[in-house]
Amino acid sequence: EKLMIRMKDPFTDNIMQNNIDIKDPELLDKKKDKNSLEFAFNAQKEKKREIMILTIMKEIKNYFQRIENINPTSDAHSSSATVFKYETTCITKDGELKSKNGKTRMAIMYPIKPMLFREITKVLFNNQADWWKSFEIEASNIESYLPDGGKSSSFILESNDRKFIIKTITDDERSLFCNILPDYCEHIQNNDGQTFIVQVIGAFIFQFPFS
Numbered sequence: 001e002k003l004m005i006r007m008k009d010p011f012t013d014n015i016m017q018n019n020i021d022i023k024d025p026e027l028l029d030k031k032k033d034k035n036s037l038e039f040a041f042n043a044q045k046e047k048k049r050e051i052m053i054l055t056i057m058k059e060i061k062n063y064f065q066r067i068e069n070i071n072p073t074s075d076a077h078s079s080s081a082t083v084f085k086y087e088t089t090c091i092t093k094d095g096e097l098k099s100k101n102g103k104t105r106m107a108i109m110y111p112i113k114p115m116l117f118r119e120i121t122k123v124l125f126n127n128q129a130d131w132w133k134s135f136e137i138e139a140s141n142i143e144s145y146l147p148d149g150g151k152s153s154s155f156i157l158e159s160n161d162r163k164f165i166i167k168t169i170t171d172d173e174r175s176l177f178c179n180i181l182p183d184y185c186e187h188i189q190n191n192d193g194q195t196f197i198v199q200v201i202g203a204f205i206f207q208f209p210f211s
Contacts (some may be wrong), residue, residue, distance in 0.1 A: 002152045047092070048210060053157060054091040056166065056206060057137040061108050062088075062133035064202070067118050084111045092211065093139045105209045112203040113178060116185045121201050134159040164201070174203065 046135070063086065090097035090105045097105040111117070125131045137160060155168040177184075177200075187195065 030169075051090050051097060052155070052206075054080075054137060054139055055088065055094070055107050055155075055208070057129055057159075059086065059088045059107075060166070060202070060204065061132050061135035063109070063111060063204075064121070064135065067114070068120060070140075080082065083184050084114050085109075086111075091139070094101055107209065108207040110205040110207075112174070112205065113181055116181055117200075117202050120185055120188050120199075123188050124199060124201065134161050136160060136173050177203065 048153040063166075086109045087106050088109060090107050099105055155166075158164070184197075184200070187197065188199070195198070
């Protein structure tokens with residue numbers, strides 16, 4: 001006989017079905033049950049990482065392509081007059097992420113202090129054409145990009161040419177960095193980008209349609 005485990009896929013709203021072989025419904029092999037559930041949860045975790053990597057890299061690349069022409073838009077989630085907000089499609093290895101009813105699932109990217117970072121990138125990449133291509137990524141090679149946050153449990157990812165690192169930070173770290181960002185930008189400009197301080201070229205908040 002078989003026991004059917006049904007789980008909702010948080011990415012597509014589809015129901016995932018997994019059949020477990022059992023000899024007696026009253027004597028379910030608990031270990032097999034646990035392993036099957038762990039496999040399903042791990043598969044969801046890997047899929048979530050895949051979507052995050054492909055979507056983040058795509059949108060960051062697009063953002064740096066258009067950084068000279070960025071324009072503020074109003075945003076209902078902010079008390080400030082204007083913020084920067086970009087809505088983007090979630091990407092998987094097979095293309096756009098869609099829900100069960102065929103609707104494209106969307107993510108939102110909020111660049112932090114984009115005007116200051118625009119001045120920083122002007123200094124750092126003044127004579128470099130198409131530097132943003134570092135963030136291009138091949139969906140077919142997604143396994144080689146799976147990040148490892150180490151002891152900090154941060155989401156850490158390298159660009160394809162290993163020139164840049166993308167790393168998640170805490171709210172406290174973000175608040176601290178935003179406070180020193182004007183002085184940091186001035187330091188980069190005054191030294192024509194020649195500094196031993198880590199060169200930070202952007203900060204973003206991403207919201208995905210799953211937890």
